[in-house]
Amino acid sequence: MTIHMQHQPFPDDLTRYSEYACLDLITPEEMRRIDHNAQSLGISGLELMESAGTALSLVAQEYHAGIVLILCGSGNNGGDGLVAARHMSREAEVTVLWYDSGHQTRSTRRQLERLSHCDVRSIRFRCREDLLHHLDIFSKADLIVDALLGTGGAGTVREPLKTCIDLANQSQAPVLCADLPSPGIIPDRICAFHRPKVKDSEVYDIGIPILAEIGTGPGDLLLMQERKQNVHKGVGGEILVIGGGPYQGAPWLSGLAALRAGADIVRIVTPHYLPEPDLIHIPTSGDTITQNDLDTIIPLCDRSDVVLCGPGLGPDAHEVILTCSEHVKKGVFDADSLRTPLPHAHESLYTPHTGEFTRITGRDPGLTPYDRAHAVRNSDIPGTVLLKGPVDVISDTKRIRFNQTGTPAMTTGGTGDVLAGVCAALMVHLSAFDAACIGAYATGCAGEMITNTHGYGMTARDLIPAIPQVLFRRTLEGE
Ligand SMILES: NC(=O)C1=CN([C@@H]2O[C@H](COP(=O)(O)OP(=O)(O)OC[C@H]3O[C@@H](n4cnc5c(N)ncnc54)[C@H](O)[C@@H]3O)[C@@H](O)[C@H]2O)[C@@H](O)CC1
Numbered sequence: 001m002t003i004h005m006q007h008q009p010f011p012d013d014l015t016r017y018s019e020y021a022c023l024d025l026i027t028p029e030e031m032r033r034i035d036h037n038a039q040s041l042g043i044s045g046l047e048l049m050e051s052a053g054t055a056l057s058l059v060a061q062e063y064h065a066g067i068v069l070i071l072c073g074s075g076n077n078g079g080d081g082l083v084a085a086r087h088m089s090r091e092a093e094v095t096v097l098w099y100d101s102g103h104q105t106r107s108t109r110r111q112l113e114r115l116s117h118c119d120v121r122s123i124r125f126r127c128r129e130d131l132l133h134h135l136d137i138f139s140k141a142d143l144i145v146d147a148l149l150g151t152g153g154a155g156t157v158r159e160p161l162k163t164c165i166d167l168a169n170q171s172q173a174p175v176l177c178a179d180l181p182s183p184g185i186i187p188d189r190i191c192a193f194h195r196p197k198v199k200d201s202e203v204y205d206i207g208i209p210i211l212a213e214i215g216t217g218p219g220d221l222l223l224m225q226e227r228k229q230n231v232h233k234g235v236g237g238e239i240l241v242i243g244g245g246p247y248q249g250a251p252w253l254s255g256l257a258a259l260r261a262g263a264d265i266v267r268i269v270t271p272h273y274l275p276e277p278d279l280i281h282i283p284t285s286g287d288t289i290t291q292n293d294l295d296t297i298i299p300l301c302d303r304s305d306v307v308l309c310g311p312g313l314g315p316d317a318h319e320v321i322l323t324c325s326e327h328v329k330k331g332v333f334d335a336d337s338l339r340t341p342l343p344h345a346h347e348s349l350y351t352p353h354t355g356e357f358t359r360i361t362g363r364d365p366g367l368t369p370y371d372r373a374h375a376v377r378n379s380d381i382p383g384t385v386l387l388k389g390p391v392d393v394i395s396d397t398k399r400i401r402f403n404q405t406g407t408p409a410m411t412t413g414g415t416g417d418v419l420a421g422v423c424a425a426l427m428v429h430l431s432a433f434d435a436a437c438i439g440a441y442a443t444g445c446a447g448e449m450i451t452n453t454h455g456y457g458m459t460a461r462d463l464i465p466a467i468p469q470v471l472f473r474r475t476l477e478g479e
């Protein structure tokens with residue numbers, strides 16, 4: 001996959017932002033996101049692996065072992081072990097037992113080539129029988145390094161790694177685990193890279209920039225679920241947009257954006273019909289949305305995966321929104337629905353700009369991303385907040401994420417409607433937080449693409465066809 005380079009520096013002093021980085025255990029998906037974002041900030045996977053393997057070798061040397069056995073899998077965890085082997089070749093008698101699954105990662109294959117020039121004994125194994133020829137290596141080792149499975153491990157361990165793990169457990173040697181213990185192995189120490197994946201890990205920095213973690217980036221797109229090829233209708237979800245009244249176009253922009261972000265069915269409840277064949281128009285009784293429309297709207301809320309309230313709605317329909325929101329599983333509240341008392345669904349995403357944030361919290365969020373993050377995290381808004389600005393701030397009260405994509409040309413009317421529609425479609429399969437991070441990132445990237453071609457002549461409508469090019473480019477480029 002081509003890594004898209006991030007360019008503009010963060011518009012604030014990042015030394016104050018360490019409080020926004022996650023400090024407790026992280027999941028493999030989160031590590032993959034961070035890893036990918038680090039690469040888009042210019043640190044290659046090989047450099048990350050060299051740092052990881054170096055840390056691993058330094059911890060291994062603390063054992064002062066004479067004979068070291070390093071067990072390497074076919075993925076990048078194995079690559080870390082191969083790097084450690086190269087760094088330890090003069091300190092100990094090192095033997096590498098590496099698993100040739102037939103599809104080694106590119107980086108790990110590179111490390112194996114480099115190791116062939118070192119005074120390290122490297123033995124390939126492909127099956128359980130191969131391992132049984134080397135039982136003596138396990139019994140002679142003073143230290144065993146477990147670089148079999150890391151964050152890419154999934155499910156119950158398959159052979160021949162299962163046997164490898166059993167032989168390691170049966171040996172007298174202490175086991176030092178790379179990044180996290182391979183399932184079933186009994187660790188003596190765990191050398192985690194960047195952040196702990198399991199408890200009781202020792203954490204070693206591998207030079208990942210904080211922005212790879214607290215910022216959105218191409219790595220966030222990895223969280224999108226691969227759409228199953230042979231898909232039935234409705235996997236993209238059904239979205240309901242409730243808006244319009246004083247303003248006609250806003251709900252249609254949101255609806256079209258939701259379709260372009262992967263939704264299958266989009267219904268628009270709005271007084272004004274616009275001829276958009278891809279969208280289903282649900283007419284209202286009058287030229288604004290009122291209580292009389294509740295009999296129409298409530299059943300639609302019940303059947304929709306995500307409901308987007310607010311685009312172009314005007315101030316008079318707030319009571320209707322409050323009533324509907326009790327029937328909403330996942331809600332995106334934008335524009336005119338951002339009024340007190342705040343509507344809230346089972347899971348809510350609020351997408352205010354500065355003025356709307358001030359209106360609902362009574363507090364001006366300030367200008368710097370740092371202050372805006374503090375304001376969002378300390379607001380008692382019951383859900384995820386995407387506070388739009390030159391740097392968007394996303395928070396679900398625990399996590400904070402900053403999005404830098406976008407251009408000043410996007411202040412044109414309607415881009416907020418597009419963003420809200422994209423977030424609604426993403427929320428079908430993702431949490432409000434992940435949907436907001438990816439929605440902000442993708443809409444901003446689309447804005448950058450269109451600014452390159454249309455400059456300040458960009459309209460919100462221009463953004464919409466650019467959205468799938470950002471969200472689904474992996475499939476478009478046949479990764
Ligand atoms: N920031 C990062 O994410 C970094 C990651 N690195 C290392 O890379 C690791 C992740 O590498 P990968 O994503 O390649 O994955 P892994 O190397 O953890 O494992 C993937 C390999 O194991 C196989 N496998 C998965 N589940 C299995 C099972 N149950 N039984 C048998 N085989 C199984 C897969 O087919 C694949 O070949 C991290 O844990 C870390 O050690 C390092 O390069 C440093 C940087």
Ligand SMILES: [K+]
Pocket residue numbers: 077146147148149150177178179180181182
């Ligand atoms: K491991």
